[in-house]
Amino acid sequence: MAAGSAHCGESVTAERVAARSSHRFCVAPMLDVSDRHFRFFARVLSRRARLYTEMIVAQALLQHSGGRLLAFAESEHPVALQLGGSEPQWLARAARMGEQAGFDEINLNCGCPSPRVQQGAFGAALMRQPAQVAECVRAMRAAVAVPVTVKHRIGIDREASYGFVRDFVGTVAEAGCEVFIVHARNAWLDGLDPKENRTIPPLRYPVVARLAADFPQLTFVLNGGLRRHVDALDWLDRLDGVMIGREAADHPWMLSEVDWRYFGSPAPCTTRDDAIDAMRPYLQAELAKGTAPASVVRHLLGLFNGLPGARRWRRALSDQTFLARHGAAVLEQARSLMKAASHVPEKDRSFAGTGTPATRSP
Numbered sequence: 375m376a377a378g379s380a381h382c383g384e385s386v387t388a389e390r391v392a393a394r395s396s397h398r399f400c401v402a403p404m405l406d407v408s409d410r411h412f413r414f415f416a417r418v419l420s421r422r423a424r425l426y427t428e429m430i431v432a433q434a435l436l437q438h439s440g441g442r443l444l445a446f447a448e449s450e451h452p453v454a455l456q457l458g459g460s461e462p463q464w465l466a467r468a469a470r471m472g473e474q475a476g477f478d479e480i481n482l483n484c485g486c487p488s489p490r491v492q493q494g495a496f497g498a499a500l501m502r503q504p505a506q507v508a509e510c511v512r513a514m515r516a517a518v519a520v521p522v523t524v525k526h527r528i529g530i531d532r533e534a535s536y537g538f539v540r541d542f543v544g545t546v547a548e549a550g551c552e553v554f555i556v557h558a559r560n561a562w563l564d565g566l567d568p569k570e571n572r573t574i575p576p577l578r579y580p581v582v583a584r585l586a587a588d589f590p591q592l593t594f595v596l597n598g599g600l601r602r603h604v605d606a607l608d609w610l611d612r613l614d615g616v617m618i619g620r621e622a623a624d625h626p627w628m629l630s631e632v633d634w635r636y637f638g639s640p641a642p643c644t645t646r647d648d649a650i651d652a653m654r655p656y657l658q659a660e661l662a663k664g665t666a667p668a669s670v671v672r673h674l675l676g677l678f679n680g681l682p683g684a685r686r687w688r689r690a691l692s693d694q695t696f697l698a699r700h701g702a703a704v705l706e707q708a709r710s711l712m713k714a715a716s717h718v719p720e721k722d723r724s725f726a727g728t729g730t731p732a733t734r735s736p
C-alpha cells in the first residue's frame with residue numbers, strides 16, 4: 375500500500391477512535407522487567423495504560439506449551455503479548471495460544487537489536503524483510519481475532535531514508551496490521567549492544583509524525599526517550615499514543631498520573647502509601663505460592679526515587695535478610711524505615727519528573 379492511498383479521507387469510525395484511544399498510553403515490553411509482577415504493579419498505578427509482556431520467542435512458547443510463560447492476572451487487562459519470531463506458522467500457533475490465554479493483542483517484535491535475536495533472524499533485522507513480516511502478520515491474523523500489531527524502529531544501521539520505513543509500514547499494513555508502535559531511532563546492528571541501541575542512535579520523532587500523516591488510517595504509537603508526561607502529551611495531536619519503557623520502570627510513580635492526564639479518569643492511587651497497601655495482598659498471595667519476594671519487590675525499588683529516604687527504601691528491599699525476615703510485611707517495614715529517615719509528609723512531595731503534584735486529579 376502506498377503512503378496515504380487506501381482509505382485515505384475515509385471517515386474515522388467510532389470503533390477506530392476506540393482502537394486508537396486504547397493505545398493512548400502504553401507501557402513498553404522490556405525483557406527481565408515487564409514480567410507479570412511488574413505488570414500487576416503497573417495496573418495498581420494505572421487502570422487505563424495498555425501493558426505489554428516481555429518478548430516471548432514463539433518457538434519457546436510452542437516448546438513449553440505456553441504454561442507459566444503466558445500467566446497473567448485478570449486485573450492486567452488490557453494486556454498485549456509480544457512475540458519474537460519470523461516463521462509465520464510458528465507465530466500463528468503462538469498467537470493462538472496467546473489469544474486462548476486471554477491476551478487482548480498480539481504484538482510482533484521488529485525492533486529488538488540483540489545479536490542473539492539477529493541470529494534467529496527476527497527482531498529489528500526483520501525490517502529488512504518487509505514481505506516476510508507481512509507474511510507473519512497475515513498468518514497471525516488468520517489465527518486470531520484480537521488485533522495483531524507490530525513494534526519496530528525507523529531504520530536499520532545508517533539507513534536514514536524515510537522511504538525505508540514508509541515502505542516497511544506500507545507493506546505490513548497491506549497484510550492487515552493497523553497499529554504500529556515505532557521506537558523512533560534506528561537500530562544499529564553493526565557494533566552496538568542492545569543497551570547502546572537504546573541511547574546512541576539519534577531519536578527522530580518527526581519521522582513517526584510523518585508516518586502518521588502519510589497513513590492516516592493507521593494507528594501510530596510513539597516510543598523512545600519519553601520521560602515527562604508533558605512532552606509525551608504534546609505528540610498526541612499528531613499521533614495516536616505514546617509508549618514509555620525505562621521511565622516507567624525507573625520511576626513507576628509516574629504511572630499514577632496516566633489515568634487523569636491521558637484519559638480524564640481519576641487516578642486509582644493518590645499516594646504511594648495507597649500503592650503499597652494495594653500490593654500487600656498480592657505479595658502475600660505470591661509468597662504463599664512460593665514466589666521469591668525479590669521477584670515482586672524489585673519492581674517497587676524506584677517507587678520513591680527523587681524523594682528523601684528513597685535510598686533507604688531501595689536498600690531495605692534489596693537486602694535478602696530483610697526480605698526473608700519480614701515476609702509479606704516487607705513493604706510496610708521498608709516504608710517505616712524510610713519515613714523514620716525522612717520526616718517529609720507525602721502530601722508535600724511532588725513527582726520529580728513532571729513538577730506536578732502527584733496527587734492532583736483532573
Ligand SMILES: Cc1cc2nc3c(=O)[nH]c(=O)nc-3n(C[C@H](O)[C@H](O)[C@H](O)COP(=O)(O)O)c2cc1C
Nearest residue numbers: 402403404405428429483557598599600618619620
Ligand atoms: C531492559 C529492557 C528490555 C527491553 N526488552 C524489550 C523487549 O522484550 N521487546 C521490545 O520490543 N523492546 C524491548 N525493549 C525496548 C523498549 O520496549 C523500548 O522500545 C525502549 O526502551 C525505548 O523506550 P524508552 O525510552 O521509553 O525506554 C527493552 C528495553 C529495556 C530497557
